[in-house]
Amino acid sequence: MSINKVPNVALISLGLLVTLFVTPLSTKAQVATPQATPPPPAMPRSAQFPKPVEKTLGNGLRVIVVERHGSPLVAAQLLVTNGAEVDPPELAGLGNMTANLLTKGTEKRSATQIAEAIEALGGSLDASARWDSSRVGVNVMSSKIGPALEILSDVVRRPTFKEDEVERLRQQTLDDLTVELGQPGSIARYVAARIVFGDAPYGQPLAGTPQSIARIDRKDVVTYHGRFYRPDNAILVLGGDLKAANGFKLAQQYFGDWSKPSTPLPVMPVSKLPASASPRVVVIDKPDAGQAAVLLARTGIRRKDPDYYQGLVTNSMLSGYSGRLNQEIRIKRGLSYGAGSTLDTRREVGPFLASAQTKNQSAAEVAGLLLSEIDRLSSAAVPDLELTPRKAVVIGNFARNLETASGLVAQVASLALYGIGFDEINRYITNVQGITAGDVQKFAGAHLAASNASIIVVGNAKEFLPALRKQFPQVEVIPVAEMDLNSALLRTKQQSN
């Protein structure tokens, strides 16, 4: 819902970094009163980033601690370096069900006892699978991190996956999907993943489909846990108000005797993008949709792509409040509450998505705007006057993400997950600053060409289909009742119209 997320700003700074390359606004001498032009900024102050330190325990568990004192909070995250991407195709949602079941009972605690124990400490255990990782996290007052880690260790290492808990979670997951698929935006993202990745792992719905969830049984969950939840396939990140030495001591205490299986580590699946990912234009006709979700989707890049920073800056030209998509769609035309894009970088090539929700009648216009803005980025160089502030946005967001214990841990965990050194944190700003207009245009041409982009619209088709068809004669229309997320065909029946 439209909740204004309370932004997090604390210890790390953006001052220096940003102002270094932003020309102070308008000191143009004007004859007016002192109030007619904004006063220029003062001298910027410098900033420092915290430095993560790392050790590997005897069982292969990587432990990373990043100190940042000031607020008496500590965040912890245990990552298993596989998530939904290793779900067998017929069992989509297995990784996520496994993660969710961790907190539903261990050898020494029931589901209720786990919840009571962690919540008595003021925290909660957040367990889920994502792409490329499964995570269990907690955020508590620093005085309570020891007991919190004991519980975290218990659920990761000794879950019992009781049959009745599997059944209960299955029902809950089905209901959650029922609710989620009432949202045009959620449907659009699931459809986009199928179109871009076909039957490859990233094409599956992360939380599964009603059919795949119905197929998952306890044995599958136990097997998944046994294969992937092992210390030599996991990373523990602790961040915030604790000393590194204490962090390592706690890690040893609660995870040191987690034994490494003698079997070799599972082999990572190789990304297999659909051979000919020809772009599609797909409408999911949902006549009761109160607004249409419009999405442009195509492949993006891997996290370790050498053009990663070019990608970040290019995406920021499009996204963010003053990015081009929001400029054109919201600010100039009032067609949406917000338009933006994400370059979702993963272990393998992830998706690039541009999106906006708009009233059904304007869906075709918004689809056209998404396409033309992507296209404009590769057809003409961006002016420096526009590029410089967008780089400031990237840097500011990065710095703010490091300002809370949980944000700091998430950032460090992401670097660790993808095998990127922590000195990257200190190179980030220089790397962003070094991107030129030429880089942006080149990146847009090489990785974001509109000609390879698909369009997905979920909404009341009769309001926008004629206009959309004029732009895209090849449009496929799938009534929501016939939509099937189990395959890239996306429909259960032959097209009837």
Place this chain on the structure above:
Amino acid sequence: MKQQKFVRVFMFVVLFVIALGCSAVSRAQGSLPRIAFRDRNLANGMRVLSAVDHSSPTVAIQVWYHVGSKDDPAGRSGFAHLFEHIMFKATKNMKSEMMDRLTEDVGGFNNAFTNADVTVYYEVVPSNYLETLLWAEADRLSGLTVDQPNFQSERSVVEEEYRQSYLAPPYGMLEYLIEQQSFIAHPYKRPTIGSIEDLDAASLENVRAFHNTFYRPDNATLVVAGDFDPKQLDAWVDKYLAPIAKPSIALPRVNVKEPERTAERRITHYASNVPLPAIALTYLTPSQKNPDAAALRVAATILAQGESSRLYRSLIYEQQVAQSADATPDLREDASVFYFNLVLASGKKPEEGERALLAEIAKMQDAPVAAAELDKAKNQLVTNELRQRETSNGKALSLGEAAVLLGDPNRVNTDLAQLQAVSAADVQRVMKKYFTAANRLVIYYLPKTEQSTSYLRSSEDQTRRVMGGQGR
């Protein structure tokens, strides 16, 4: 929503409950660091609160205007919030969207929110831009010069916000009904987002009148938190904000008193796009300034925060009657509404959900909560507040709320004692006092297509339904 939000967003009750719900300080291990602040009152009536924290070279600037959707002009529901959006358009010395140039373009950000009682504008910027932002806030307090095309375009944005928040998501209209139906006399009965019809009727003339009436220094509180020099702040405040004159006309205040409820009221609403039936129960409770507010916050936490909460455990885990269950103490300035909303598990009837929920409420009335349960709730509330105060902007929010809505900025440091003092007997007392049948509104929110059919279905039906959405 998963999509990143980068918009001036309508503040919907839940967030505020988080912000409001958690002023806390503590003894023993869970202690909150005190917020040391300065409190200045300018001759023109503006209050200036500031709290130094040099740990990061950033500064948060907030301006709290004591005007909210309860002050919407007649026939203009949603206007206070629409006006909030317009404050980012042209002013005397700034072009439209210049606020974004002064914040986003230098690596900071801005946003604003409106609720029933207040409208709050905030920016977080590198600290060397503090003077620039004080100038900008002064400029938009001095007057707006927005033109018709910009006004209309932003009004369309707000209408899309309405659709995105209330029409697109499955239970958006249930939230709307909770706001709209819980009050019968007080203007709180107008949801903050308003209606498309009333938004369409709004004019530039309304904008000018609203600014003249409510956007004045004696109705504003400036909060600055983060990296700044207090002396320099004083000088800039004197230079940019102190000269703004206080109008001579009186500031209108809502003084409608919501009558007590005398009998249970029940509403059944049929809507499209209702994946699973839902219900809501609402109870009127007193102003957030009432001493019972602390016990109500503790009660809501015991009932609904986390998987060890009573509603999760009983309704979702044990009985499996609900897909989700929430309790929100929605504390407001004039009168509050404590509401529950449940989405039912598939195959469950609304009557079953209502019965199960009422049974949990009765348990809280019949016996005091255990000491461990009470301590857990207090730990949860303190930790929530600590997380909010990790950032300068969060600290400023706590400070602004204490000053503007609770009437005393010191409450940012003293409310925790009040919270810690809540006893099991207090919780039981407020549960008995407010959660009566006569004080209850019950909303059934049901799918239109099933107006006359049963909600019971087999799991195969369930599957078809997931795939088929709301098929006609």
